Amino acid sequence: MPPDPFFTGRGIDRADALRGKPEAVAELLASPTAQALVWNGGAPALDEAGKLMWHQAQGDEPLFLGLDQGDPRFAALPAVGPGPDTRALLGLLDDADAPLFAAALSLSSWHQRHGFCSVCGSPSAVFRGGWGRKCGACGGEHYPRVDPVVIMLATFEDRLLLGRQPIYPPGRYSALAGFVEPGETLEAAVARELNEEAGIAVTDVRYIASQPWPFPSSLMIGCTARALSDSLTIDREELDDARWFTRAEVTAALSGTRDSAFIAPPRFAIARTLLDDWLGDA
Template sequence: MLPEPFFAGSGLDRADALRGQPDELARLKSDPAALELVWADGLPAIDPQGRLQWQPLASPDLFLGLADGAPRYSPAPFFEGDLRARFNALAHLAADEAPLFAAALSLASWHRRHRFCANCGSFSDSVRGGWSRQCPSCKAEHYPRVDPVVIMLAEHDDRLLLGRQPQYPPNRYSALAGFLEVGETIEAAVARELFEEAGITVTDVRYLSSQPWPFPSSLMIGCIARAIDDQITVDTTELEDARWFSRAEVAAALSGDETATFIPPPHFAIARSLLDHWLSA
């Protein structure tokens, strides 16, 4: 069984039925048990133990849901932290806090990027507790977007194809990935991306697992496929390098062996879960 990816799960009761009830949403804000997330440097704040931090209501812009019946909110800050700060935060975030962290960050990012109606250009209003925006001019309603991304392993003769991008830390290799395009199936996207980035033709594409990725709002769709051959042609506009790695090399990398031939993706990336799954299969 595939290990549960980081960010998986709801994190709390999202209470969808309450979002369309303005009177009930107003009542929840007066609940003495209501709390809102603390933010710092454009991210939900995390304490030294990896827990999210909460405070009394100050800017309850976004209704996140209910925790043991008590309402939980988040501000919608208009400042976005830098990429390095985000990944540093994830290294310390407790796994059971990750789903709520992801939901709050993605939702706040969506409001920051979609303040105007895509239909007529008017400034839109946050409604349904922050889970949609409505245009006061043309009445169009807009919902938080999710961008599907396929991320995949290709295998050949008990080896895995992994690649690295220039911005990766030195010697890190990971699964190849790319956005799903309009009018494309998941299977077609996997085959296209592997061929475009590494010149590999594949068959037998199988879905394994998915992961929300709140940077800003992707859904990573984890798959595995069988390569027809092992001849790699790297698209250097997409990748710096791509290589086949044996089962022994993957095992050494995941175990933290100092002699490993590559550094694996971090624990919070679904690529790491895909490697763990392949190694244990």
Template sequence: MIGFTGGTLDRADRERDDPQAFAAALAHPDARLLRLRALEPEVDDAGALVWDSLDTLPAGVAPLFLGYDAGVPRFVAAIDSDGSPTSRSPTLMGALAAMPGGDAAIYAAARSLTDWHRRHRFCANCGTPTEPFRAGWARRCPSCAAQHFPRTDPVVIMLAEHEGRVLLGRQPSWAPGRYSALAGFVEVGESLEDAVRREVLEEAGVAVGAVRYVASQPWPFPSQLMLACIGEALDDAITLDTHELEHAFWATREEVAGALARVESARFDAPPAYAIAHSLLAHWASSS
């Protein structure tokens, strides 16, 4: 299963505009609040998310309604912030590696929603401080009545394939030996296919022809939709943009399989299992 997918949460959109339903969810005796420290989750010994009673919600903090899980209302607290970036700690990366799939999907929604609120406290139309509404799934300006909704930024992540090999690259900030698929934001007025071709050409100087879509993944850092694709490279000559990549090379199926299996002699270190780059490499390695 691709990381952050396959969740069982009923998001209950039907109740977001119903104040009585929202009040009933808040008053439900089993209602639970996700335990976060900043934007990072606390987990139990099994790696699962930890939930508290709504009584632990700080005074004056808005509860954001995530939905129902097995009939139990689930909430996360809105976090007030100046909008400064929140980094991903090694502790979080370790927690995600061990977290059950369903919990990871809930965490992805909770983190992205909470982070959107902390970064969008002011109206983009007139600059007035906004207020949460729709059970936390929107913000409304009391001055100009503009409504603002959580956004998701589309990102293409792709393998360029050429004669049984795929193009992998690394950024200098990554852990030593880590290589992954190339990736980049989809620009306005651009199709996924065109974004794949542009990004591979910009970053590695490799022209791509046909592009096929494979799968998608929510990526809550802060709120992206990763769109995994495979493109047919028209040649294998690499010309790096060193502002984007430190190094790139063409990997064989055997090299990719070894990296995914984390064999000691692997040519490179593969992305973590919860990243769609890992799933994309596994998909390609197992195909003929």
């Protein structure tokens, strides 16, 4: 089995059965053990150890996150959305708190972007402990969604394909990725994205692992595929570059070797998990 990607893990008890019981949620919110997330700039605040910060619930936190060993955990709706520096927190975030960080950030971002009913356009209100919105005009109910994204390593013989986007730091290469389109299977999405971005045909698509990605709310679905040729036709509108790398080059990059062929993706990216898994299959 591959190592667990960042943002995954047990987290806390989401207590779904309580969400549809307003009286029970209100009782939990009034509990002396109820705590609420501290927000900073539209993102959950972290202390010096990278742990989530909490304060005593004040009674106006509409998002019921769940139960932490029986103690209620809530969150307010931040006045602003996450800023451009939110991702920088990931380098500090404690692994054990990462699943709850992702859930709270994705959920709050969804509420900020869905204040109006998509059926009739009227304002909607929080319900089900924050895990939905309901329209007061037409009664339409709306629930948080995640966007599926395939992220994959294509292999040819004993090499793998990595690419770099213009937004990457100099020297960084990572797995190719793209959104799954309506009416498309995961396997078809992997094959289409690799063909569109790198001009290769693939077979033998295999699922490896998945990861929540709260920017704003994606599910990264990690896969591998076997290329039928190593000839590349790179889509320069999507990628600055794409190259095949050997096991020795990947090993050096993951080890942080100073003169390695590329800079590896950070530990919180599922691309890093895919690279570790590929090396482990040697």
